[in-house]
Amino acid sequence: MDVLREQLAKSLRGGQAFVPYKKALEGIRPELRGVRPDDSLHSIYEELEHMRICQEDLLYYAIDPDWESPEWPSGLWPTPSQEVSDKEWDKTVNGFFRDMDRAVEMVKDQDIDLLSVIPGSDEYTYLREVVIIIEHNAYHLGKILDIRKALDNWR
Numbered sequence: 001m002d003v004l005r006e007q008l009a010k011s012l013r014g015g016q017a018f019v020p021y022k023k024a025l026e027g028i029r030p031e032l033r034g035v036r037p038d039d040s041l042h043s044i045y046e047e048l049e050h051m052r053i054c055q056e057d058l059l060y061y062a063i064d065p066d067w068e069s070p071e072w073p074s075g076l077w078p079t080p081s082q083e084v085s086d087k088e089w090d091k092t093v094n095g096f097f098r099d100m101d102r103a104v105e106m107v108k109d110q111d112i113d114l115l116s117v118i119p120g121s122d123e124y125t126y127l128r129e130v131v132i133i134i135e136h137n138a139y140h141l142g143k144i145l146d147i148r149k150a151l152d153n154w155r
Helices: 002-013 021-025 044-063 086-108 126-150
Strands: none
Touching: 002 086, 002 126, 021 086, 021 126, 044 086, 044 126, 086 126
């Protein structure tokens, strides 16, 4: 189980099969954070804030019995905006990495049986929540990189 925990922790942090999150988010020009390259794509900020909200929801569903999920789907996406202040951006980035660290702590917590059903759930395991965080974040990180490429803000 220790090997599984370590592999999950590495996957949560990214950089195994895709660009590490920190590298993918560095160098984003502030004026491009809220720009949608076209009508079919979200902005970098919208994608990252969506990742933060969903990661928070999946994590706290597992560790907080009193957690209430946001309304689906409207509560999982920010309001579109061309202007994203440094304060909004920093809140999103810091919240994303803070909860990523908490998810890693949960995975490494020997007192949590990752294969057990979460109390209050009739079917979902801790492992399921972690795997969905990993998959969801990887998918949306790819979208962020595509948006950066479309905005000519990626190498």
